[in-house]
Amino acid sequence: MSTNAAEQICERLQAFRTNRTRVSHDVEGYATSGVSVCSFAWSPHEALSVPLRNLNWTPRWSPEDEAVILAALKDVLEDPLVPKVGQNWMYELFVWRWHYGIQVRGIVDDTMLKFHVMYAELDKALDVIASLYSREPYWKDMGDTKDDAQLARYNSLDSMVTLEVNDAMDAEMTDAQRRYYTHQLALLEPCLEMSFCGLRYDSEKRDAMVAALEREVHGLQGELDSLAGIPLPSFAEVREAVAFKKAWAKCATWDSLLEHAKPTMRETL
Numbered sequence: 001m002s003t004n005a006a007e008q009i010c011e012r013l014q015a016f017r018t019n020r021t022r023v024s025h026d027v028e029g030y031a032t033s034g035v036s037v038c039s040f041a042w043s044p045h046e047a048l049s050v051p052l053r054n055l056n057w058t059p060r061w062s063p064e065d066e067a068v069i070l071a072a073l074k075d076v077l078e079d080p081l082v083p084k085v086g087q088n089w090m091y092e093l094f095v096w097r098w099h100y101g102i103q104v105r106g107i108v109d110d111t112m113l114k115f116h117v118m119y120a121e122l123d124k125a126l127d128v129i130a131s132l133y134s135r136e137p138y139w140k141d142m143g144d145t146k147d148d149a150q151l152a153r154y155n156s157l158d159s160m161v162t163l164e165v166n167d168a169m170d171a172e173m174t175d176a177q178r179r180y181y182t183h184q185l186a187l188l189e190p191c192l193e194m195s196f197c198g199l200r201y202d203s204e205k206r207d208a209m210v211a212a213l214e215r216e217v218h219g220l221q222g223e224l225d226s227l228a229g230i231p232l233p234s235f236a237e238v239r240e241a242v243a244f245k246k247a248w249a250k251c252a253t254w255d256s257l258l259e260h261a262k263p264t265m266r267e268t269l
Contacts, residue, residue: 006065010072012048016040017076022083022108024163027091028143028155031098033057037152038073041159044134049152055145070100080105087126087162088112093192110185111166117181118173130161133168241265 016023021042029035029052036055041047050069051060059066076082077096086092089110096102112124122128127140139161142154173181222232233241239251247260 006061006069009048009050009069013040013050013072013076016042016082017079020081020083022085024085024159024166025077025092026086026155026158026162027095028151029053029095031095034099035095037148037155039152039156039159040076041156041163044160044164047156047159049156051148051152054148055151074100074102077102077104082106083108085109085111085163085166087129087158088124089188090191090195093188094195097192097196107185107188109166110188111162111169113184114166114169114173114181117177117184118169126158126161126165129165129169133165134161136161136164 015021023040023042024047025038025040027035027038029037034053034057036053036057037049037051039047039049050073052066052069053060061069077084084104084106085108087110089104089107089112093104096104111126111129115122115129116124127138130136136157139154139157142150142157145151145154225232235254235257239248239257242261242265243251243257244260244262251257251260
C-alpha cells in the first residue's frame with residue numbers, strides 16, 4: 001500500500017480525536033503475533049479498516065508507514081476523550097497491551113457484558129446478539145477466509161454491528177440492569193491488570209473449595225433425582241463417569257474406584 005493510503009488512515013484516526021467521535025472497535029489477531037487488521041465504526045453503515053499485516057503475517061506497509069500508523073492507533077486508543085464501544089473488550093485490551101504496549105482508554109460500552117446483564121441465560125456471542133437486535137444477515141462465516149480483503153470486510157462488519165446492537169440494547173435496559181452493568185464495566189481495568197500481571201492465590205484451598213461445592217451440588221442433585229423417582233446411578237455408570245477408561249478394569253470396588261478416579265473427581269467423591 002502507498003504512503004498516501006497510510007496518510008489517509010492517520011488523518012481519519014486523528015479526526016476521531018479532534019471530533020471526539022464515538023467509535024466501535026474490533027481487532028483480528030492474537031496477543032502473541034499481533035493484529036492483522038482492526039476497524040473503527042462510527043455508524044452501523046460506516047467504518048475505517050486499518051490493515052497491519054497480511055494473513056500470512058507479512059507486512060502490509062513499509063517499516064516507516066507501519067510505525068506512523070501504529071503511532072496514530074496508539075494516540076486514538078489511549079485517548080480517554082474518544083468514547084469506545086466493543087464486544088468482549090477484554091480481548092482487545094489484552095492484545096493491544098501485550099503485543100504493542102498500548103493501554104486502551106475511553107471505554108464506554110461492552111456489548112457482551114451488556115447483553116449478559118440483560119439475558120444471562122443466553123449465549124453472549126455477537127451473532128446471537130445481532131440476531132435479536134439487528135437485521136444484519138449472518139456474516140460470521142466470512143472470518144474463515146484466506147482473502148485479506150474479505151477479512152477486512154468481516155472485521156469492519158463486526159465493528160458496525162457492535163455499534164448498532166449496543167444502541168438497540170440501551171433502549172431496553174432497566175435502571176437496575178444499568179447500575180449492575182456500570183459496575184461490570186468498571187471491573188474491566190482491574191481484570192486486565194490481573195490478566196496481564198497475574199495474581200497470587202492458594203491453589204490447595206481453591207481445589208478444596210471446588211471439591212466442596214461439587215459435593216454439595218452432587219448431593220442436591222441426588223435429592224432432586226430421588227424426589228423425581230430417578231434411580232441412583234449404578235457402580236458401572238459412576239466408574240465410567242469418574243475414572244479414565246484404561247483404569248475401568250481395575251475398579252471393582254468403591255475403594256479401588258477412589259484410587260483410580262480422575263484427579264478432578266477424587267475430592268468430590
